[in-house]
Amino acid sequence: VGTVLRALVSASCSEGRFNHRLLCLDRLNPPMAQWAERQQIEARGDLWHDLQELKNNLARADVVHLHWWHHPLLNALMSRTDLPAFRCLLWSHVNGHHAPQNFPLSLAAYPDIMVLSTPWSLQAPALAHENIENQDLRIRIIQSSAGAPRVPIRRKKEHQRFQVGYVGTVAYEKMHPEFLRLCAAADLPETSFIVCGGPDHEQLRQEAASQGLGPVFDIRGPVENAAAVFSSIDVLGYPLNPQHYGTGEQVLLEAMAAGAVPVVLDNGCERHLVENGKTGIVCASVDEYIQALRLLHSDRALLRRLSLNARKSAPQRYPLYALVSAWHRLYNESLGMTPRRRWLQTTAMVPGIQAGGPVSPLLNALEGTAAADLFRGALLSEPKKGAERLKTLSPAWFSATRGSPFHYRQFFPEDAQLASLCAMLREVSVLTRQGVSV
Structure with missing residues (x-):
């Protein structure tokens, strides 16, 4: 909820x-x-x-x-x-x-x-x-x-460091897979990058340390008072995975209400929420994202103008x-409609794949996507060949939740075909160094 x-x-x-x-x-x-x-x-x-x-x-x-x-x-x-x-x-x-x-x-x-x-x-x-x-x-x-909550507005002092924040899901199925590189490539002097959220914050902290970026990033994990974070940052650096699943992005609204300027990639959801050049910056590429961070760091008049616009716009757009x-x-x-019985229409099952088992709703939900064919082919193959088929899958499939086979297996642990898919995905994680969080 x-x-x-x-x-x-x-x-x-x-x-x-x-x-x-x-x-x-x-x-x-x-x-x-x-x-x-x-x-x-x-x-x-x-x-x-x-x-x-x-x-x-x-x-x-x-x-x-x-x-x-x-x-x-x-x-x-x-x-x-x-x-x-x-x-x-x-x-x-x-x-x-x-x-x-x-x-x-x-x-x-x-x-x-x-x-x-x-x-x-x-x-x-x-x-x-x-x-x-x-x-x-x-x-x-x-x-x-x-709605836009009442958030304390940042009162920046001249000697304070420039602060770029990310608040939200810390996992590569949501945030951009090159998040650390994008921040570091901006090469902003006297700047802190604050990251709040989970569940993969420990993994991100380890990656930052291994790349020598530990002093640059303040990776805090989940926080109870996000409003205090929004009030402390100059920019909400919010580059999301182009294949992310989000919609309203409440984080953007709350950050703008505090006067933090959002910098986002030109994904479908974000472009409907941020007015480019008015309430934030919408970037057509990762290179533009890096340049936008540099621009706001160097042009404080632009930063103040966008901050004021964002703060005014947030409560008005989506009350x-x-x-x-x-x-x-x-x-x-x-209430004027007639109650009716209903169920999701199922697709024809493939011989060799258990009909009516827990894997059926998974494959049915994926019908029409490349993943459905990959999973069917993997289930009908030898385990090693099956794992080879799955190497092209995105990071979302290695999550413990969010509709992955690992998520299904949490609720249906006895199902042999789900167990087989998860075993193949674990094999893929070794081959491709994807992080399996289960």
Whole structure:
């Protein structure tokens, strides 16, 4: 239950027009349970192991607001054909462009209305190239945002060092694989690079030390008070992996609210959030990114102008009340729809691959991507040949979570084909020196 969802549910409940009940397939961790209790919101966790209770809740809900990303339990649930009839609004929290967080080909047909968190998702392969019936009515856009918080504004003293910060997911499936090199190549005198977030902060710290960059980087790991970091930095250096899965990038909004100037790459999501030359700098290449850091370091008048613009723009562009109002309109609209039974359409299974097992939702979710063919081929090959097939996979596939085979195996540890895929990926990690975080 992330920042945006908590903000939406809390604000919606405070208006008193809708009651919310949180249903989690996985465990509900203690901080979220405590938050729900404070908000007086009913919350249930670990419902994958109590499917009858889950079905009862689906049947009695007026509207099911489904928060989607490629999660093993969610895809397994949506593949079931024995769920009761219900109304469904699906809000995607990934942009849908790249596996494993791509949109499955049949995803848009599952809900009554599919809601995208960024306009960039309209160009995702599963939506851009498919003839979706009544697409203008079936697909909507509500930008993901928890609003711009009140963040203390940086009061920089002349003797303070120039500070570039990165706050967010520290893992190469999200941040740019050459993150350290891009920062170091800017070669900025009297500058600190602050990195906050996890889960791979220790790995990044070791890489920085091995490259002799330890004194340049202040790698802090996860922090509780991100606002204090935003208020201490001059620039949010936020170069993301071109194949990242993000959408609203709440980090950008919060940094701009504090007056930190964002410097980003020209990825689909970021270009919709940062106005190039007005509230930050959008770079067409990594070389431009390096030059942008140098420019802001040397031209403090430009830095101050962009900082002021960013600070003014952040609260105006995506206020929380607009998010809540948009969802309330959709809730009311959906009440006029007829509840129906639904399931994700499955593709034809390949001989030699277990039908109906946990690997089926994984392959079905990846249908239409190169990864689906790679995994099928690997499962039908000898282990060494299978591992060789998988050498072209991106860092996202070596994550412990985010829809990777390792993620699926956490929930289905007895499945032999998932075990085989994970073993082959471990072999690839040795051959290519990818980091396997499990």
